[in-house]
Amino acid sequence: MNAPPARPLAAGATLGILGGGQLGRMLAMAAARLGLRTAIYEPAADCPAAGLASRHFAAAYDDAAALGDFARACDVVTYEFENVPVAAAEAIAALTSVRPGPNALAVSQDRLAEKTFLRDLGIATVPFFAVDSAAALGAALERCGGRGIVKTRRLGYDGKGQVALASAGEADAAWHAIGRAPAILEGFADFAIEVSVVAARHAAGRFAAFDPAWNEHEGGMLRRSRVPAPVSERVSEEATAIARRILDALDYCGVIGVEFFVTGEDRLLVNEIAPRVHNSGHWTEAACLISQFEQHVRAVAGWPLGSTGRHSDCVMENLIGADVDRAPDLIGQGDCLVHLYGKAQTRPGRKMGHFTRLMALGTAGWRHR
Amino acid sequence: MNAPPARPLAAGATLGILGGGQLGRMLAMAAARLGLRTAIYEPAADCPAAGLASRHFAAAYDDAAALGDFARACDVVTYEFENVPVAAAEAIAALTSVRPGPNALAVSQDRLAEKTFLRDLGIATVPFFAVDSAAALGAALERCGGRGIVKTRRLGYDGKGQVALASAGEADAAWHAIGRAPAILEGFADFAIEVSVVAARHAAGRFAAFDPAWNEHEGGMLRRSRVPAPVSERVSEEATAIARRILDALDYCGVIGVEFFVTGEDRLLVNEIAPRVHNSGHWTEAACLISQFEQHVRAVAGWPLGSTGRHSDCVMENLIGADVDRAPDLIGQGDCLVHLYGKAQTRPGRKMGHFTRLMALGTAGWRHR
Numbered sequence: 254m255n256a257p258p259a260r261p262l263a264a265g266a267t268l269g270i271l272g273g274g275q276l277g278r279m280l281a282m283a284a285a286r287l288g289l290r291t292a293i294y295e296p297a298a299d300c301p302a303a304g305l306a307s308r309h310f311a312a313a314y315d316d317a318a319a320l321g322d323f324a325r326a327c328d329v330v331t332y333e334f335e336n337v338p339v340a341a342a343e344a345i346a347a348l349t350s351v352r353p354g355p356n357a358l359a360v361s362q363d364r365l366a367e368k369t370f371l372r373d374l375g376i377a378t379v380p381f382f383a384v385d386s387a388a389a390l391g392a393a394l395e396r397c398g399g400r401g402i403v404k405t406r407r408l409g410y411d412g413k414g415q416v417a418l419a420s421a422g423e424a425d426a427a428w429h430a431i432g433r434a435p436a437i438l439e440g441f442a443d444f445a446i447e448v449s450v451v452a453a454r455h456a457a458g459r460f461a462a463f464d465p466a467w468n469e470h471e472g473g474m475l476r477r478s479r480v481p482a483p484v485s486e487r488v489s490e491e492a493t494a495i496a497r498r499i500l501d502a503l504d505y506c507g508v509i510g511v512e513f514f515v516t517g518e519d520r521l522l523v524n525e526i527a528p529r530v531h532n533s534g535h536w537t538e539a540a541c542l543i544s545q546f547e548q549h550v551r552a553v554a555g556w557p558l559g560s561t562g563r564h565s566d567c568v569m570e571n572l573i574g575a576d577v578d579r580a581p582d583l584i585g586q587g588d589c590l591v592h593l594y595g596k597a598q599t600r601p602g603r604k605m606g607h608f609t610r611l612m613a614l615g616t617a618g619w620r621h622r
Numbered sequence: 623m624n625a626p627p628a629r630p631l632a633a634g635a636t637l638g639i640l641g642g643g644q645l646g647r648m649l650a651m652a653a654a655r656l657g658l659r660t661a662i663y664e665p666a667a668d669c670p671a672a673g674l675a676s677r678h679f680a681a682a683y684d685d686a687a688a689l690g691d692f693a694r695a696c697d698v699v700t701y702e703f704e705n706v707p708v709a710a711a712e713a714i715a716a717l718t719s720v721r722p723g724p725n726a727l728a729v730s731q732d733r734l735a736e737k738t739f740l741r742d743l744g745i746a747t748v749p750f751f752a753v754d755s756a757a758a759l760g761a762a763l764e765r766c767g768g769r770g771i772v773k774t775r776r777l778g779y780d781g782k783g784q785v786a787l788a789s790a791g792e793a794d795a796a797w798h799a800i801g802r803a804p805a806i807l808e809g810f811a812d813f814a815i816e817v818s819v820v821a822a823r824h825a826a827g828r829f830a831a832f833d834p835a836w837n838e839h840e841g842g843m844l845r846r847s848r849v850p851a852p853v854s855e856r857v858s859e860e861a862t863a864i865a866r867r868i869l870d871a872l873d874y875c876g877v878i879g880v881e882f883f884v885t886g887e888d889r890l891l892v893n894e895i896a897p898r899v900h901n902s903g904h905w906t907e908a909a910c911l912i913s914q915f916e917q918h919v920r921a922v923a924g925w926p927l928g929s930t931g932r933h934s935d936c937v938m939e940n941l942i943g944a945d946v947d948r949a950p951d952l953i954g955q956g957d958c959l960v961h962l963y964g965k966a967q968t969r970p971g972r973k974m975g976h977f978t979r980l981m982a983l984g985t986a987g988w989r990h991r
Contacts, residue, residue: 264949264962282651285674288949288962288975305654307673542908542959542980551953560956564933564980580633580657584920587929590911593633593657606657611911611933 261555262328264288268550269327269349271342273300273309275594275604276333276530279538281305283546289554294323301594302333314341324348331507331553335361335528336408352456352506352553357528360503363406364437367526374502376495377522379514380440387428390438394421397440403427405434415473442522444514446621448482450492451534453508453548453558454500461558462493463545466533466569467619468512474602477570478533480540480563483619488519499526508549510534532604536569537561539590539609566617569609577605588612630924631697633657636676637919638696638718640683640711642669644963644973645702645899648907650674652915658923663692670963671702683710693717700876700922704730704897705777721825721875721922726897729872732775733806736895743871745864746891748883749809756797759807763790766809772796774803784842811891813883815990817851819861820903822877822917822927823869830927831862832914835902835938836988837881843971846939847902849909849932852988857888868895877918879903901973905938906930908959908978935986938978946974957981 262268268284270277273295281291281302293306296313303309308326312319314337324330324345331352332342339362342355360370368381382393384403394401404415414434416427428436447470452462467482468475482489496511510531512524534545543551543559551558572579577599583589593606631637637653639646642664650660650671662675665682672678677695681688683706693699693714700721701711708731711724729739737750751762753772763770773784783803785796797805816839821831836851837844851858865880879900881893903914912920912928920927941948946968952960962975 261950264946265964265966278654282654282674285647285651285964286961287953288964290673290964304659304676305651305674539911542957556950557954559953562956577633581630581925584656584928585926587931588911592655595634595654595657595659597634 262289265290266328266554267292267307267326268554269294269323269330269345270302270306270333271330271337272333273297273302273306274333275301277302278305278594279546280331280333280530280549283544284550287547287550287554289550292323292326294320299597301596304595314338317344320344321348329553331549332358333529353509353528354504354506357503357505357509361526361528364404365406365435368437370502371499371523374498376498377520378524379442379522382438384436384438387425390428390436391421391424393438394418394424397438400441401438402441403431403436403438405431405436407434442514442524443516444522445517446483446515447512447524448484448492448515449478449510449512449531449533450496451508451510451531451537451545452493452496452500453552454505455552455558456506456555458501459558460497460500461548461561462496463534463537463541463561464563465489465492466536467621468533472602474573474604475532475571477568478536479568479617479619480536480566481617481619483621484515485519488515488521492521495521495523507552508534508545532571535592535607536567536609538592539569539611540565540567563614565611565614567609567611568617569607571604572606572608574599574601574603574605580606583608586610631658634659635697635923636661636695637923638663638692638699638714639671639675639702640699640706641702642666642671642675642678643702644670646671647674647963648915649700649702649899649918652913653919656916656919656923658919661692661695663689668966670965673964683707686713689713690717698922700918701727702898722878722897723873723875726872726874730895730897733773734775734804737806739871740868740892743867745867746889747893748811748891751807753805753807756794759797759805760790760793762807763787763793766807770807770809772800772805772807774800774805776803811883811893812885813891814886815852815884816881816893817853817861817884818847818879818881818900818902819865820877820879820900820906820914821862821865821869822921823874824921824927825875825924827870828927829866829869830917830930831865832903832906832910832930833932834858834861835905836990837902841971843942843973844901844940846937847905848937848986848988849905849935850986850988852990853884854888857884857890861890864890864892876921877903877914901940904961904976905936905978907961908938908980909934909936932983934980934983936978936980937986938976940973941975941977943968943970943972943974949975952977955979
């Protein structure tokens with residue numbers, strides 16, 4: 254299911270991308286720069302990636318005929334979001350290479366499967382419990398010391414489908430708030446900061462990681478990522494080593510984002526993995542020769558991974574909703590690379606773009622306290 | 623004709639690009655990253671830019687109806703090559719802004735007009751003479767000391783439409799070889815190296831130049847550009863100042879490429895101007911935060927010019943014809959950014975891509991002797 258292609262893609266081959274959002278758009282541009290053609294599979298006709306891809310298959314994820322046409326048009330298929338239906342990925346995998354393999358989707362789509370996968374690898378996470386009823390939620394909450402976050406097992410992102418609880422009395426309301434769907438209760442982590450590692454693995458097993466980023470979230474969404482992260486070299490190396498273990502265990506091919514909590518005692522807990530290019534890696538397009546997007550294309554095309562060296566310190570900040578009105582001002586600032594996703598409609602909570610501000614290597618000196 | 627637009631383009635506006643080659647392709651990607659939509663006007667259906675643009679008008683440059691449709695679909699129109707028929711640019715300029723103005727096309731399309739324009743500005747060039755017959759060519763050759771290059775006034779590029787002469791006896795054959803078209807004889811320049819300045823001017827008169835590049839040509843085509851150029855600070859500043867005078871004289875809006883000969887005595891002679899993004903500026907995508915492509919988009923959109931700072935030394939090399947077979951090897955080299963144009967057919971002399979190799983700032987230490 255996850256076998257390497259017989260040989261690396263040739264220039265002019267077609268890379269298929271499931272999903273046509275901004276990540277698909279940025280992947281399509283990186284693929285084009287390496288001489289590949291691209292095909293997007295995305296139900297929405299007017300999606301960010303459509304104008305930048307060679308072809309657009311606008312069909313539903315359960316349209317078997319369209320999935321087949323798409324698969325036959327592509328030399329390799331990847332995805333830009335982890336909620337691609339596994340059945341769609343597997344239908345395509347029967348006809349052409351899918352990278353990363355559908356197994357990575359299956360693990361990351363279900364918070365319980367993901368946490369269990371990590372635990373089985375001996376990787377630390379927050380305490381977690383499967384929850385299938387209000388009563389089970391109440392019981393799990395007690396085991397977490399009365400506090401925690403209940404999250405639906407599936408289809409949560411950017412803070413949606415989750416409720417924080419501070420006492421057992423809130424279990425009933427929280428269970429209803431998340432729609433009484435199969436869920437997981439996660440204990441609160443007493444962490445100092447969040448960091449992420451964006452790393453790549455080649456089908457031949459080679460591995461390369463960008464420097465960890467220090468991430469700040471607001472309202473459940475990534476607000477900004479700073480590089481270098483204010484962690485010791487030991488923590489940085491350990492986070493990278495954990496990312497590598499995850500990739501090896503998945504026999505992964507492509508770029509992944511691994512989010513960590515760093516406790517006050519410098520313990521690392523994995524919070525979440527995203528089997529795709531990652532928002533916290535957008536800074537690489539400004540501060541590295543090879544961006545995470547090109548890195549992903551290289552990996553799935555069977556080409557050598559690029560250097561993950563960094564020529565600058567930097568901070569990447571998302572433009573969410575009306576933040577996009579800052580773009581003209583930011584474009585006028587000499588040290589910023591502004592990236593807009595071409596979305597026609599601005600809505601609250603919608604990621605409209607991002608920018609990366611560069612500073613000379615070694616000068617950022619971020620502190621988190 | 624060349625008036626600034628009433629106000630800067632808004633995100634989501636449409637940038638039109640005349641020409642769908644690799645320069646149009648790279649402009650389209652830069653425009654997309656800034657949230658613009660793009661429309662390409664290019665007769666060839668399968669051109670490098672087509673897959674990266676929001677729309678493609680595949681029509682001839684004398685198709686008045688198509689030009690009108692294109693102009694009405696675009697908030698501002700620019701061009702990626704200097705041989706766009708001036709009549710087409712003017713027809714569009716009657717309906718929407720064209721930047722740079724068609725006047726820059728008129729000057730650069732005719733080698734005699736270009737050299738005369740430079741002479742009128744007091745800018746040094748090689749000696750040149752208008753040539754309209756074999757006899758005139760012979761006479762001009764005598765005035766150049768018996769040696770020179772005869773070039774058609776129009777439609778020459780990459781070494782095509784020109785013949786080098788080493789004696790008056792070759793005048794007749796050369797005149798026939800260039801098709802007996804109106805021509806210009808240029809005296810040989812006794813130069814040490816060639817450099818170019820890629821610079822931008824905003825409609826409001828602001829100016830920004832990237833560092834001069836040292837260019838090496840082979841067979842009339844650019845082979846490689848190295849930055850920084852091995853010239854003194856005085857020569858670098860003088861070249862930049864000359865570029866600025868040219869842009870001001872044209873009331874220019876956008877990026878221009880100005881090619882110079884540098885003599886052994888450090889005199890600068892302008893060889894050629896190209897009113898567009900320039901092959902010798904491709905290195906900016908790897909060694910600068912803002913590439914020449916984004917800079918051009920910023921200028922024509924009425925947005926502030928970006929920083930032209932450079933974080934690395936570098937060498938950019940073209941992949942011409944079968945050179946493209948080197949791409950897999952280059953992709954495997956950690957310090958190279960490889961850029962392929964997606965051209966399906968490899969032909970001798972065809973620019974298929976380029977790559978830029980980075981090195982730490984201040985370490986290149988190029989010498990030209």
